[in-house]
Amino acid sequence: xxxxxxxxxxxxxxxxxxxxxxxxxxxxxxxxxxxxxxxxxxxxxxxxxxxxxxxxxxxxxxxxxxxxxxxxxxxxxxxxxxxxxxxxxxxxxxxxxxxxxxxxxxxxxxxxxxxxxxxxxxxxxxxxxxxxxxxxxxxxxxxxxxxxxxxxxxxxxxxxxxxxxxxxxxxxxxxxxxxxxxxxxxxxxxxxxxxxxxxxxxxxxxxxxxxxxxxxxxxxxxxxxxxxxxxxxxxxxxxxxxxxxxxxxxxxxxxxxxxxxxxxxxxxxxxxxxxxxxxxxxxxxxxxxxxxxxxxxxxxxxxxxxxxxxxxxxxxxxxxxxxxxxxxxxxxxxxxxxxxxxxxxxxxxxxxxxxxxxxxxxxxxxxxxxxxxxxxxxxxxxxxxxxxxxxxxxxxxxxxxxxxxxxxxxxxxxxx
Amino acid sequence: xxxxxxxxxxxxxxxxxxxxxxxxxxxxxxxxxxxxxxxxxxxxxxxxxxxxxxxxxxxxxxxxxxxxxxxxxxxxxxxxxxxxxxxxxxxxxxxxxxxxxxxxxxxxxxxxxxxxxxxxxxxxxxxxxxxxxxxxxxxxxxxxxxxxxxxxxxxxxxxxxxxxxxxxxxxxxxxxxxxxxxxxxxxxxxxxxxxxxxxxxxxxxxxxxxxxxxxxxxxxxxxxxxxxxxxxxxxxxxxxxxxxxxxxxxxxxxxxxxxxxxxxxxxxxx
Numbered sequence: 001x002x003x004x005x006x007x008x009x010x011x012x013x014x015x016x017x018x019x020x021x022x023x024x025x026x027x028x029x030x031x032x033x034x035x036x037x038x039x040x041x042x043x044x045x046x047x048x049x050x051x052x053x054x055x056x057x058x059x060x061x062x063x064x065x066x067x068x069x070x071x072x073x074x075x076x077x078x079x080x081x082x083x084x085x086x087x088x089x090x091x092x093x094x095x096x097x098x099x100x101x102x103x104x105x106x107x108x109x110x111x112x113x114x115x116x117x118x119x120x121x122x123x124x125x126x127x128x129x130x131x132x133x134x135x136x137x138x139x140x141x142x143x144x145x146x147x148x149x150x151x152x153x154x155x156x157x158x159x160x161x162x163x164x165x166x167x168x169x170x171x172x173x174x175x176x177x178x179x180x181x182x183x184x185x186x187x188x189x190x191x192x193x194x195x196x197x198x199x200x201x202x203x204x205x206x207x208x209x210x211x212x213x214x215x216x217x218x219x220x221x222x223x224x225x226x227x228x229x230x231x232x233x234x235x236x237x238x239x240x241x242x243x244x245x246x247x248x249x250x251x252x253x254x255x256x257x258x259x260x261x262x263x264x265x266x267x268x269x270x271x272x273x274x275x276x277x278x279x280x281x282x283x284x285x286x287x288x289x290x291x292x293x294x295x296x297x298x299x300x301x302x303x304x305x306x307x308x309x310x311x312x313x314x315x316x317x318x319x320x321x322x323x324x325x326x327x328x329x330x331x332x333x334x335x336x337x338x339x340x341x342x343x344x345x346x347x348x349x350x351x352x353x354x355x356x357x358x359x360x361x362x363x364x365x366x367x368x369x370x371x372x373x374x375x376x377x378x379x380x381x382x383x384x385x386x387x388x389x390x391x392x393x394x395x396x397x398x399x400x401x402x403x404x405x406x407x408x409x410x411x412x413x414x415x416x
Numbered sequence: 417x418x419x420x421x422x423x424x425x426x427x428x429x430x431x432x433x434x435x436x437x438x439x440x441x442x443x444x445x446x447x448x449x450x451x452x453x454x455x456x457x458x459x460x461x462x463x464x465x466x467x468x469x470x471x472x473x474x475x476x477x478x479x480x481x482x483x484x485x486x487x488x489x490x491x492x493x494x495x496x497x498x499x500x501x502x503x504x505x506x507x508x509x510x511x512x513x514x515x516x517x518x519x520x521x522x523x524x525x526x527x528x529x530x531x532x533x534x535x536x537x538x539x540x541x542x543x544x545x546x547x548x549x550x551x552x553x554x555x556x557x558x559x560x561x562x563x564x565x566x567x568x569x570x571x572x573x574x575x576x577x578x579x580x581x582x583x584x585x586x587x588x589x590x591x592x593x594x595x596x597x598x599x600x601x602x603x604x605x606x607x608x609x610x611x612x613x614x615x616x617x618x619x620x621x622x623x624x625x626x627x628x629x630x631x632x633x634x635x636x637x638x639x640x641x642x643x644x645x646x647x648x649x650x651x652x653x654x655x656x657x658x659x660x661x662x663x664x665x666x667x668x669x670x671x672x673x674x675x676x677x678x679x680x681x682x683x684x685x686x
Contacts, residue, residue: 158583172582173573175589267652270588287574291655299576306578 002138004093005066005085006046006053009107012084020074020081022047024124030073031130037072038065042132044125044139046100048117050107055097057134063087091330097138098322098329102146103155110155110311115146138329145325149318157314158307162300163194166274169303170198170242173270173293178202182225183240185233185254186247187215190276192222194244199223206236210247237262242272245281252283259286266291274300338394341407344416349387353379390414419473420525422466423487427521429459430494433514441511441580452510453501460494463521467491479546483527485677488550490520496554496598504594508585512561541616545609552605553669555598556641560666562595563659570656592654599662603641606669610634630675637668 007017022030022045034043040056047053054066067085071078088096099105103114122139125131131139150156159168167177174180180203184191187207199205205225209216213229220227228236237243237258247253254273259282263271268291275282275296287294295303357375361367367375397406432455467488470478478484497513500506565585572582585591613634614624625631644661647653 169573172569172587173589175587175593268655268657269652270655293573295576302576303578306582310583 001058001061001090002093002097002134003056003058003061003063003066004053004088004096005063005070006051007081007084007086008051008053008105010105011086016081016084017049017052019076020052020070021049022052022073027124028128031125031128033073034069035130038062038069040130042125042135043130044121044135046118046121048114051100051105053100055093055135055138057132061089063089091326094138094329094333095326098142098145098326099319101142102149102318102322104149104315104318104322108160109308109315110150110157110160112150112156115143115150118146119143134333137332141325141329145322148325149321152321153314153317155311155314155318158310160304160308160311162276162297162304163190163197165300165303165307166194166244166276166295167197167201169274169293169295169300170272173272174241176202179204180241181206181239182242182244183208183236184219184223185230185243185245185281186210186249186277187212187219188246188248191244191246192219194274194276195223198242199225203242206240208233208236234258234261237271238265240271241269242274243282244274244276246276247281248277249281250279253277253281254283254286256283256285256289259283259289259292263289263291276300336407338397338407341411341416342391342394345390345414346387348416349383353383419466419469422462422469423521423525426459426463426466427518427525429455429462430490430514430518430521432456433459433510434518437511437514440507441584456494456498456514460491460498463487463491463494477543477546479542479550481527482677483524485673486520486527487524488546489553489673490517490524492550492554493517493520493557496551496558500558500594500598504590506586506590506594508565509558509561509594511584512564513558516557541612541619545612545616548605548612549609549673552602552609553673555602555605556662556666556669557602559595559599559602559662562591562598563662563666566591566595566659567656588655592658595658595662596648596654599641599658599665600645603638603645606634606638606641610638630672630679633668633672633675637665637672640665640668 007020009017012020027045027047030045031043034040034045034054034056038056038058040058040062042057044055045053046055052070054070056062056066067082067087068078070076070085071081086096096105101115101118103110103112106114119139122131122135122143125135159165170177170180177198178201180198182195182198182203182205184195184205184207187209195203195205205220205223207216207220207223207225207227208230209227210230213227216227233254237254238261240262243254245254259271259273271292273282273286273292273294275294278297280296282294282296284294284296286292357379360375394410433452436452467478470484470487474484479488493513494517497509497517500509566588568581569585569588569591572578572585573588613631617626618624640661644653644658644665647661648658
């Protein structure tokens with residue numbers, strides 16, 4: 001049975017999540033102790049900044065032991081962490097594992113990092129040998145399902161952070177950013193963040209610097225571009241496709257007249273102005289100039305929110321895909337279940353035993369209660385002795401996760 | 417199979433595309449895109465068969481009268497749409513192409529076939545001229561579509577509150593590029609159509625220019641497209657201006673088509 005015990009951003013405050021996180025260097029130790037102290041047949045630990053979860057497989061649900069282990073490992077009291085934990089087993093645990101990998105449980109819906117973190121966690125468990133056939137199957141099926149949800153729905157599309165939104169808008173205007181000119185007004189950190197992504201996509205950066213020109217030069221060097229003095233603003237505007245402005249200036253830095261002059265020289269080709277300064281750098285009136293797309297922080301945030309709503313709509317579709325994959329996984333698990341096979345085997349044997357006793361009785365005539373009892377004991381003994389090795393073997397095979405074809409073969413051999 | 421059945425089946429298959437375009441716009445959900453494309457391809461094949469059969473039945477190239485002209489124009493529109501879609505994979509083009517093709521085939525289904533033997537004097541030019549014109553219309557329609565998409569996307573981007581269309585329409589640059597290529601293709605066909613039109617005039621009336629409204633309109637559209645293309649190449653007038661010019665040019669093209677199709681029919685009715 002698959003069990004999960006854990007906590008996430010939905011159930012626990014950051015302080016507690018930090019306290020219960022498993023740092024990378026202690027993960028090996030933790031996995032080893034899981035096996036020894038809790039008696040898990042398989043174990044895996046997923047520890048990110050938003051969730052800490054222990055995945056395990058055991059003959060019976062050992063959630064309580066897992067809770068105690070989690071508390072003991074981090075030196076906390078069970079009572080303290082208990083209210084923030086969820087305990088899942090069987091189908092619920094499988095569903096949770098799939099949803100986490102597909103980032104349906106993430107703080108930022110559809111964020112791409114979680115899948116990498118999940119894969120890494122499984123890999124770490126595999127490296128120390130605590131991954132068996134069941135968790136391995138869960139790993140491959142849930143990762144494949146997450147990929148499917150990602151490619152077949154737009155859950156991971158449409159940026160939800162301000163700097164990514166800026167880049168995405170630039171793409172929506174210019175198509176590819178290759179060889180586009182990006183002008184940074186001011187050498188602040190925020191400017192760099194948005195510009196870096198554009199440069200990575202092939203854009204050229206120029207940095208306008210003011211009094212502290214060496215900072216502009218440093219940033220330009222970091223971006224593989226060039227620096228220019230602030231006085232050349234108009235000329236630089238005319239050469240640019242994207243302008244990112246984020247100075248600490250108290251007033252307007254890029255005036256409407258500057259933008260108009262630039263647009264006249266640019267023949268009104270699209271010009272994307274991004275104002276990430278507070279107070280604003282670019283005259284809001286510039287938005288009226290033909291060909292100009294002006295976004296300030298509020299505008300970028302509005303797009304990010306619209307994108308998030310978009311993702312939420314996609315989530316419903318992603319969930320349908322996951323549900324399908326989860327059903328597939330559970331069915332596959334059930335097909336590996338040997339309990340019904342064993343029950344059938346036993347019932348069949350018992351039927352044969354009874355009918356043989358009937359036949360014997362007809363031939364032997366009336367029997368004394370002692371004889372009756374002896375007959376019963378002898379036949380039951382034979383059946384039990386015969387069935388003992390296959391029962392043990394089958395249970396063993398089940399826990400090793402032998403493929404469904406093996407079980408099908410056994411059914412055929414035994415005529416079930 | 418009768419011609420009517422062909423056309424009805426074509427209509428049915430195109431309606432899947434039109435319906436998908438509608439659902440796509442309203443919900444932004446791409447329902448079975450493969451099915452839509454397959455049904456369009458199938459519809460196009462049936463449509464071609466319908467045209468071929470009509471050609472054999474009528475004994476002349478089937479582009480005369482409302483029914484045949486509408487059907488033929490729809491055929492060319494779908495052809496151009498399929499080409500554009502296969503090359504660019506921009507499915508927003510279908511938002512316009514599907515309803516347009518659906519409407520035209522619907523029109524072809526309800527209209528009565530007309531026979532006007534007087535027009536068939538010069539078989540050669542009828543075939544060449546209409547083929548060129550209709551292919552030109554198809555390409556110019558695609559350019560018109562890209563222009564409209566461009567303007568919609570520009571409005572979305574300027575509004576700073578992205579709505580449905582923001583997600584649906586590709587980037588401005590892409591709209592502009594595809595619009596630019598289709599407009600050049602359409603313009604080449606249009607030019608050749610006008611030239612063959614003159615030749616046809618000459619062989620029928622002994623004059624190249626008859627002064628018909630259709631000729632003036634075609635010339636006007638041609639001039640607008642020349643302006644558009646020259647402005648694009650020389651002055652870097654892409655984007656919204658090109659989009660508007662493309663829309664204006666296409667409106668006049670629609671007029672020439674409507675005039676060429678309806679005027680003789682109206683005259684005949686009188």
